[in-house]
Amino acid sequence: MTTELSPVKPAETELLVITGMSGAGRTTAAHALEDHGWYVVENLPPALLGTLTELVAHSGGSIPKLAVVMDVRSKSLFPQLREALHSLSAAGITYRVLFLEAADELLVRRFEQGRRPHPLQADGRIVDGIAKEREVLRELKEAAEIVLDTTELSVHDLARAITELFTESGPIVLRLNVMSFGFKYGVPTDANYVADVRFIPNPHWVPELRPHTGKDKQVSDYVLNAKGAGEFIGHYIAALEPVFEGYRRENKHYATIAIGCTGGKHRSVATAEEVGRRLAQLPGVRVNVTHRDLGRE
Structure with a gap:
């Protein structure tokens, strides 16, 4: 049965639902929000x-930011969450939904280090529990506004990312994470948009450029001055601008734009830096540029 709720003005209470894979950092995210004045409720059925949100919304504005950490691994709990969000x-x-994700190998390592079983593994292995959890949460992940992959993040990195995402005040700011990566290491799982810049000549084959990276001027000039590179970047940003306007209309605040080349060292790095620079000039946009695979062999 769906609970009827009284209308609540969005400005009165900002609601964030935190969920995702077990071991992906829900507790760390919750603590980071608490440090910045959010009222956090963990493991709420x-x-x-709906009942909690209504109570907070009618608290006279004393709790303007509410974060609810939800464990919905159970197949019986997932329909309840879907119904609650519909209400x-x-x-x-x-409200917004933050889904925390991480690679299977990292999740296994975290459970092994903690010397505890995965809640869904039963008599099987940890990887069996992770696979079951992914299937239960698949629909929720697809519907989440923000999917944050914590595989490469330390506890401090995750806390910093949460701070950057959810402590902005004032008018809605669209936060963009422009990430370079190497296709040979896999496409980032949390990317909203993926661009392939392997059409640009590879500095790897230029002996004097090979030791350097796309953050170095000589490599950046080589990449950005290559035939078609400037046109691609200009057209790509122009294509994204109406998307960003739509995000604002739909009250979405975050997107990851992944730009890939073969190894994530030269072309994608230089292009990501330039795309980030240009996007930062757009009004109401906050840009963070990261390089996932820079430094790998």
Whole structure:
């Protein structure tokens, strides 16, 4: 049965639902938000989400930011969360969903280091529990506004990322993470948009440029002055601008733009730096440029 909720003005209470894979950093994210004044409730049963939100919304503005950490690994709990989120939307309550993701190898290592089993592995292996959890959460991950891959993040890196995402005040700012990567290491799982710049001549084959990276001027000049590179970047940013406007209309605040070359050292790095520089000039946009595979052999 769907609980009827009273309409709540989005400005009164900012609601963030935190979920994702076990071991991907939900607790770290919660602590980071608490450090910045969010009221955080952990392990709330999904059926109580609407009731809690309504109570907070009518607290006279004393709790303007509410984060709810939800464990929905159970197949019986997932429908309850879906129903609760539907009720929030029907009542006009604005919310965002943050889904924390991580590679299987890292999740296995974290469970082994903690000397505890995965909650869904039963009599099987940790990887069996992770596979079951991924299947249960697949639909929720696809619907989440923000999917944050914590595989390459330390505890401090994750806390910093959460701070950058959720502590902005004032008008809505669109936060863009422009990430370079190497295709040979895999496409980033949390990328909203992926661009392939392997059409640009590879500095790797130029002996004097090979030791350098796309952050060095000589490599950057070589890449950005290559035939078609400037046109690609200009057209790509022009194509993204209406997307960003749509994000604002839909109250979305975050996107990851991944730019890849073969190894993630030269072309993608130089292009990501230039794309980030140009995007930062757009109004209401905050840009963070990262290089996932820079430094790998």
